[in-house]
Amino acid sequence: MNEDDLTKDELLSRFLQMEERINELEEKLDQKDERIEELETRLRKYENPHTPPSKRRSGTGESPTEQNDEDDDVRTDGGTPGRKDGHDPEWRSPPDPDEETEVTCDCCPECGDHFDESVGVSPRLVEEIPDPQPPEVTQYNRHRYQCDSCGTETVATHPDCPDEGQFGVNVIAQSALSRYDHRLPYRKIADRFEQLHRLELSGASAWHATERAARAGRCEYEQIRREIQDADVVHIDETGIKRDGEQAWIWTFRTAQHTLYAVRESRGSDVPAEVLGEDFAGTVICDGWTAYPAFSSNLQRCWAHLLREAEDVASDHEEAEPVYRYLTQMFVGLQSWLETDPGPRERAQMHRSCQNGLKSLVERSVTAESVATLLGKIEGGLDHWLTFIGEPAVSPTNNAAENALREPVVLRKIIGTLRNDRGMFVHETVLSLLATWRQQGRNPYEELRRVVSSNEMISRAHAVPAVETSG
Template identity: 75%
Template sequence: MVSGQETIPSCLLMTSSDPTKEKILARLVSLEEEVEQLREENEQLRQENKRLRAKLRWYEGPHTPPSKEQSDQEKSSSSDGDEDDEQPRTDGGSPGRNLGHDPEWRTAPNPDQKLEVTCDCCPECGEHFDESAGVSPRLVEEVPNPQPPEVTQYNRHYYECHSCGTQTVASHPDCPDEGQFGVNVIAQSALSRYDYRLPYRKIADRFEQLHGLELSGASAWHATERAARAGRCEYEQIRQQIKDADVVHVDETGVKRDGEQAWIWTFRTEDHTLYAVRESRGHDVPVEVLGEDFPGTVVCDGWTAYPAFSSNLQRCWAHILREAEDAAEDFEDAEPIYRKLRQTYVGLQAWLETDPTTRERAQMHRSSESGLRSLVERSVADEPVATLLGKIEGGIDHWLTFVGEPAISPTNNAAENALREPVVLRKIIGTLRNERGMFVHETLLSLLATWRQQGRNPYEELKRVVKSNEMISRTHAVPAVEPSR
């Protein structure tokens, strides 16, 4: 090579095997056509996804409790693991625990009696057995046959005081002051209605089939009403406990009262649940239940009754995230809003797991609130997206309460879970007839939910409140004298 000339790398030299300009242009045209085809297919997939999500929203709206999506989330989370760790199913894909999971067994009860089951001879050849080679024990649990009702006649003697003329009827702890049915019948009627969700006619049929007790549907209703009246004192005690709580989850759903619109409210803490059936959905109901000067924090959704009742709120993040996700499916302007909200929520949840100090919580609260304020200041063209930003801005003082107070949950799942039972009953009974029905409904639902939260036996508790109510009524009232027959 001549000295003084620049050396050209061999890789840049054109060879006969290199593509020509025409081939390169043809390849570019082919790639552009392929990209355009992929864009069209991607747009078709986007439209199909939007159509399917719109169809899904027929029964999963923005205010659907997150528990309805729990099964799908669990499936997706279980499929995120490494494929090498997953073992093939050998049971045909039936539901159940994964292979290798430690089994759980029922605790074996202590037998009430032991029966020796022997055999004298071989069933095959007839040879006589001299002695047993061992014992193969088997525990069998059985309930006793239904028992007929016990009918007791209480000959209650009555007396007249010669000094003051007061007439007194002797009482017995097992003899009710009204009606002809005892504590067990009253407790089972209420439990059959509100735990087993039976119509009153079916409750009457159950008593007749199992115990031979002739009972009408109306009698089952009156027995259930007696259980509610007996438990009303404990209902008020639950209300007082909730009034004294630091954090209360509140929610409401519709219910019919004689065919007209009414509302069943739930107020839930860690250990107590209270239901209130009212014709109002306004802030007067929380005022009535919790008091005007309730000092605690209310965890709630975005219904206007809550900020009208209290300024110490925690708005539900599950609601706003679902609404933002739905908006992001239909409007491009909502996609960064949903992404920012989700990043904020997930980031805060992870950060709170580090157990920050009070000062760190306050700093994070200010920083996160500043981020939300900058989010709502953006300009959007679509009205639904502007509405979403308005909801975020309207609760700007209430989204981050949980950051500064460890005992507060960022979602209202507790109250939504508490409304499941009333919603199921609403589908069964249709409507409450009158004030008495509303009274029974809210009282027994509250008692049973609270007892379940506290791990108490609802049947035993119902018998307890009915019997204690009988004792209280005897203490504060003089029974009327019935003439002998």
């Protein structure tokens, strides 16, 4: 039917139907816009200037909400696991056998003909662990003595008998290692002792054993703090953690040989001042968080953060592209130039030249707000972007501290929250000890046994015997 032949009422009816359809489509479009905004908000958690490239969700065709948080080790950058092409393979060194077993055969399995003698040997090394051993239960009959002269009462001690609790050094060390190295819940730690050693203990007992390991290692924790306080360069970073459901922060302080964690309810400059001391004279390598310039003026701001943010802004605003290009060229050029091992005078000249270059960069006129914000951040850190030029021991990035936070972040996903001050104490102590020992190439299990054993000896040496006053 030709529209010219429609009556006025029919045209009105068709118009109302089209208007209703338009309203339906507009409503659906609004819903889609809301959904897109929601997904973009979630995506910014993974795709933002402060997200390291290794953590970005790219090239997978899968949204962050569809990915399992447990799969943080899965490659998301389009690469494949394993050694890259062109790298030489690594082989395990064959161990020396503890015993040799001769494996012989008397006759042919095909025809049954008897063999006269062997014509060769095909050796195969097989490594096996012993069957799980049951616990050794020892009763220490600790004799008590009383001095006839002064009335002092003494209880005899034995190096293998702990002053408290019924579990020995190995159980304490394995409990702490299972929790903080193998990331097991305390209930699973108890199950493991039952399955492997037929040792019955509860999850609470595994917690108390881990707490004893932390108390035993606290002196070494404080020694790590003193070493870091005397360091010339310290990487610092922080990330959130829950304490009894409330917001807290776990800080990391890392040098070439030591790593210290500190769980605090503050994210302010008071934390580095407490851990490092207000008179700390070294260089702090950090990101752009305001707590760091409030603590020290001797900083090196992280170029990895800066370049990621510049790249992110440049992807949305064309006028930011020359900014990102200039920063990238400066950073790459400085890395190559520093490999020539320049002298102090050359370093000072390069520092002045690059400082002037950054000043010229931030003075350019831009219209986009996000580009102006980027230039403002560069300007705010002008005194701290180029510290690494004059100080050879200073790194231009804070990757060391970010790497140190990976283990606490994984544990955060597993444990959820720390319950109280005792949990904070154990968490920061054991994490610090394990990380430092690994940096120094030491065996964490052997070191845990050492600190627990040493603590028992120190406790006995400082124990004050009870004194009875004669009537």
